[in-house]
Amino acid sequence: MKTPAEPLFTPPPTTHNHQQCVHNALKTAETLCVERGVQLTSIRHQVLELIWESHKAVKAYELLDRIKPLxxxxxxxTIYRALDFLITQGLIHRVESLNAFVGCRCSGRQHEQLLLICKQCEEVEERTASQVMQALAEEFQRAGFTAHSKAVEVHGLCQRCAGLSSE
Amino acid sequence: MKTPAEPLFTPPPTTHNHQQCVHNALKTAETLCVERGVQLTSIRHQVLELIWESHKAVKAYELLDRIKPLxxxxxxxTIYRALDFLITQGLIHRVESLNAFVGCRCSGRQHEQLLLICKQCEEVEERTASQVMQALAEEFQRAGFTAHSKAVEVHGLCQRCAGLSSE
DNA sequence: TAGAATGAGTTATATTATATCATCTGCTCC
DNA sequence: GGAGCAGATGATATAATATAACTCATTCTA
Known part of the structure; x- marks a missing residue:
């Protein structure tokens, strides 16, 4: 049931050790769920694992296709429930502008990040961007607005892809 | 064909003169389209008008229902094409986190704004928030990211609604 | 007048997401 | 042990959002 999933994806061409990266994410998730007394069930774990297969945002129905063999x-x-759970626990982000989902690197803590979405390699980079958040907070103040949740998503070219295309 | 549309909505309880507000928006749109040599056709005009009926974000199928009498x-x-046109011309915003659309107040110019979306009255306030945009630009710099388009959307309570609920 | 460009009509379908009711599983309390 | 509860999942149906592909009409212009 907890098959490590076939490598259905092209691993990101970055130099990072993706296997380690996924391993960390899953371990962190497991720990957090125990701490919180919530159940990272087999299905939820599988969905999380599938999402972490790459740093691209994944569509719900793509996950559905991929989880069917398991x-x-x-x-x-099945998928939407798992996604709800994972979002609530802060383990993944929903990318509003893509209707897709991506693993959260700062698992479970601060969950409102800047998402940089590359149009070319499709990878999503998550950044804390505290200065942006600070500026936002000041703007809310001026507007008298009480913020509950934020989506800050930017589409463009990541460093690597911009470098390649300009050569 | 260019019926001013029945008041199907509750006008915003703000003190602003909404009729004037809509009038300005439509006039600006008309002028801009002439300037740009693009056609603000009857359908496009109607859709824009329907969107401006309130400051809430409107769903595409809501617009479809409302435009059918006309x-x-x-x-x-029909609707999606008109929406595409209006977005391209910077006359409306797509609210990614709602899959909905709202009139743009800074018509046609700077089109990447901070959207403050009230959970209670559902109105969307658009703010230029240059400090936020500046902080974003600096963050892109650090990340080596080339931004093409931004969605900065925040859900919460507007000043009015927060005031009412805290009384 | 042919042909390109643009907008709109029409039909079909793809994609994304939720509602609802039934069932199962593990736990607690008696 | 069994009743009752809560949380998770199964199963079916359908709602809501969005696009594709082909046709036709109009306007402009070469």
């Missing part, structure tokens, strides 16, 4: 009975609701 | 043949594509 969970024959999987239906849209 | 454009009997209207289909989803």
């Amino acid at each position: 969970q024959n009975a999987a239906k849209p609701a | 454009q009997n043949a209207a289909k989803p594509a």
Whole structure:
């Protein structure tokens, strides 16, 4: 049931050790869920693992297709429920502008980050961007607005892709 | 064909003169389209007008329902094409986190604004927030990211609604 | 007048997401 | 042990959002 999933994706061409990266993310998730007394069930774990296969944002129905070999009975609701759980626990981000989901690197803590989405390699980089958040807070102050949740998403070219295309 | 549309909505309880506000928006749109040599056709004008009926973000299928009395043949594509046009011309914003659309107050110019979305009255306030944009630009610099388009959307309570609920 | 460009009509379908009710599983309390 | 509860999942259906692809009409202009 907890098959490590076939490498259905092209690993990111970055130099980072992705296997380690995924391993950390899953371990952190497991620990956090224990601490919080919530259940990282088999399905939820599998969905999280599938999301972490790459640093690209993944669509819900893509996850559904990929999880079917492991969970024959999987239906849209299966995926959406798992996604809800993972979002609530701060383990993944929903990328609003793509209707897609990406693993959260700062698992479970601060969950409102700047997302930099590369149009070319499609990878999503998450940044804390405290100065941006600070400027936002000041703007809310001026506007008399009480913020509950933020989505700060930027599309463009990541450093690597911009470098390649300008050569 | 250019019926001013029945008041299907509750006008915003703000003190502003909404009729004037809509009038300005439409006039500006008309002028801009002439300047740019693009056609603000009857359908496009109607959709823009419907969007401006309130300061809430409107769903595409809501627009479809509302435009049907005026454009009997209207289909989803009718609306989505008009929306595409209006977005391209910078006359409306797409609110990514709601899959909805709202009139743009800074028509046609700077089109990347901070959107403050009230969970209670549902109105969307648009702010230029140059300090936020500046902080974003600096963050892109640090990340080596080339930004093409931004969505900065915040959900919460507007001043008015926060005031009311805290009384 | 042919042909390109643009907008709109029409039909079909793809994609994304939720509602609802039934069932199962593990736990607690008696 | 069994009743009852809560949380998770199964199963079915359908809602909501969005696009594709082809046609036709209009306008402009070469």
